[in-house]
Amino acid sequence: MVKNLVAVFSTLIGLAGLMLSYAGHRQKVRQEAQEAQEAQETARRAEELRRIERDREQEQEARALREEAREQRERAASARREWERLQASMIGGHIALSPSSLNDNWVVPQVVIHNGSNQPVRDVRVFFQGEVIHELPLVGTGHEYLPQPPAHTQEERYRRQVTVEFTDVAGIRWRRDGYGALQRARQGTEGQEIWEAPETPVIESALRPSDLTDAGHQMQHAPARMPETPPQGPPTGPLSGPSAPPAPSAPYGGGAPAGGGGAPARRHVGLLRLAVVLVSLALIAGGVWSLIHH
Structure with a gap:
């Protein structure tokens, strides 16, 4: 049992x-x-x-x-x-004053258009005090002198009242005033000229x-x-x-410890x-x- x-x-x-x-x-x-x-x-x-x-x-x-x-x-x-x-x-304009031979209190102004480049410009328009006083189809290199009626003034401001509009050899329309400001024109939607913001002239x-x-x-x-x-x-x-x-x-938090440390324990088990x-x-x-x- x-x-x-x-x-x-x-x-x-x-x-x-x-x-x-x-x-x-x-x-x-x-x-x-x-x-x-x-x-x-x-x-x-x-x-x-x-x-x-x-x-x-x-x-x-x-x-x-x-x-x-x-x-x-x-x-x-x-x-x-x-x-x-x-x-x-290199294009610009100003007024040169010469003493009058008839009266010491009067001067003989001349509009001077200067072209310092080696290419001509075309369709030149010269403004004096906002009015067109000359239109030139072509201005070559050098200086162009345009006589004006005698005036009774010697002011520097008078000498700078000239604005020149022209088209360069690249076909770009420009405006340059007597103080050196340079503007380019672009065509508006209706074909009119729109002048852009002034640009810095290239000195050198x-x-x-x-x-x-x-x-x-x-x-x-x-x-x-x-x-x-x-x-x-x-x-x-x-x-x-x-x-x-x-x-x-x-x-x-799971997984085996790195380096194979659990291998002997698993073998014993x-x-x-x-x-x-x-x-x-x-x-x-x-x-x-x-x-x-x-």
Whole structure:
């Protein structure tokens, strides 16, 4: 009777050991699956950070290229406008006063149109105190003298009451007053001349025609630089450094410690589980054998 109880008790203990071993195996499988899922999530987040960093670097590179292109266009436009007003800056008019031979209190004024460029200007109109006093189809290089009626004045202001309108060799219409202000005209919607804001005359220009050609050629034919693809690996740049958030090694606080420190513990647990299974099987076999033979 005692042997039978011992056999039954041994069989129950063996079955309990097998059940515990099976439950431990299930727990291990679930833990490994969770760790694999967490590792995949970590890799996905790291890849997402790398993608965001690549997109940010490419956007910064594209923004820099757009800014460089805009600056090139502005420099080329500024150089072209300076070149366009180069000849106009050499055209002007003023009144020269000569003493009258008939009366010491009177002067003989002359409107002097000077063209310091090496090209003529056309469709010249000369204004004095807002009224047209002369119209010339063409004014060559040098000076053009236009006599005026005698006047009873010596004021400097009188000498500057001359405005000259002309069209340069590029076909641009200009206006230059006695004080040196330079304006260009543009065509309005109804064909009338609209004078733009005054521009600074070119006193001394270092520009050459080839400068404008080279600037336009560089803008039109320069190969566009494509953003370089950053090397694959941990993100660098704005997201790196002391202020960057550390890359998560194990989301939600899980995962195995780095460096493989959990490998010996897992190996010991596996050996212990195998020993429990073998002992359980031995107890079950012994119990069954005892029940059969008694």
